[in-house]
Amino acid sequence: MLKITEGSFAVADAVRLSRPGVIAAYPITPQTHIVERLAEMVADGELESEYITVESEFSALSACLGASAAGSRTYSATTSQGLALMYEVCFNVAGMRLPILMTIANRAMSAPLSIWNDQQDSISLRDSGWIQFYAEDNQEATDLHFIGYRAIEDHRVLLPAMVCFDGYILTHTYEPVDIPTEEEVNGYLPPFKPYQRLDAADPISFGMYATPEYYMEFRYEIDQAMQRANEVIIQAGKEFGEHFGREYGSLVESYRMDDADTALVAMGSVCGTIKDAIDELRSEGKKVGLVRLRTYRPFPTMELKKALDGVSRVAVLDRNISLGSKGAVGLEVKDALYGSGIVVLDYIVGLGGRDIRKKDIAAITALVVQGKGDMFYGLRTEVL
């Protein structure tokens, strides 16, 4: 049933319906409303989860690690500096192959302190072995929690996942979201069946040490699981469509890409603005389309290549910067299209909460046609 709700509350509802046994989180702006609402649900008896209050994000994810190893469906949420504090534990969770799901309310990294949106926080954990989803709107953010749990708990995957949605732009926005019923979700998301778990009667240890003879093979196995996740996520998204009528059968979404000669590539909420801008550019006769990435890890190289087949040029919008190089999405797109002859130019945009408007999209489209790119877009040169 459609309900006008805040993005954070819709996500909290999705978590409640996913029935996690253990929640451990530490409040931090702009993630706070999610965990506040979950704490209320537990206190009011609407959700039978163990809610562990902790003194830091390091402890939050460590508690989730233990709970997941003990065989529980486990949830956390964080952002920015909180995610940075989880850095060490993130690698351990992935290496121990524990399917923990965590919502990231994307926010810029300090310093300078900024509580506003960009995607630097999760992008900086791209190499940690976590699957990363990026939602365009609150309906998708909600749905990706069900799809996420279903995909990562599959024994072919067994990896943790971040469901990333833009801080404030989505977390604090009220819009209609279809929140499914318990029966509907139970029909789609079965109870968690751990591959192995901590058991005093049959003890095991997780994440033991590997000598140089074994370490590389363990890393290879994690990468193989990430590759298999491509197909498992697509399958989970298709089956989600059969159950709920909203189709997520692809890791990329193409918008007005038929006959497009210029394509934009982006992730997250800016794609809503881009679609509106494209409609206006199309009405002026410009052949522009959008390819939106729903996952950044695994990176959907094959699907992206297929979606961009036939275009002359690509403008990538990056809400992050790998300092000393380029935007993290731009680098991936350049790699995926290497040797194709398609021009790929990268634009660093919207860092620390700067708005990206329709006129900016039109300006970037004009820049890529002129061959100007691989740059920060929209710098206020008067303050430099």
Add this chain to the structure above:
Amino acid sequence: MPLSVGCTARPGKARGNRTGAWRTFKPDFKHDKCTKCGQCILICPEGCVEQREDEYYYPDLTYCKGCGLCAEECPAEDVEMRKEEK
């Protein structure tokens, strides 16, 4: 040994850690100048030197880390450390 998902391990004993893989130098017990004094068995931190029926001492190379203490302490200078090619 095939890999376990998540690098899990069952409880075990130190015997399961085949520390011989750490070795760069391998002790050569020549049994030439050896007086069978037994210093090597006492000094070995890994406890992997044994005395056999011929009363000479032998290192267990499955566990010997190649620390070289046996060669350093042997009063008869009967043990030589040699670089091991793998």
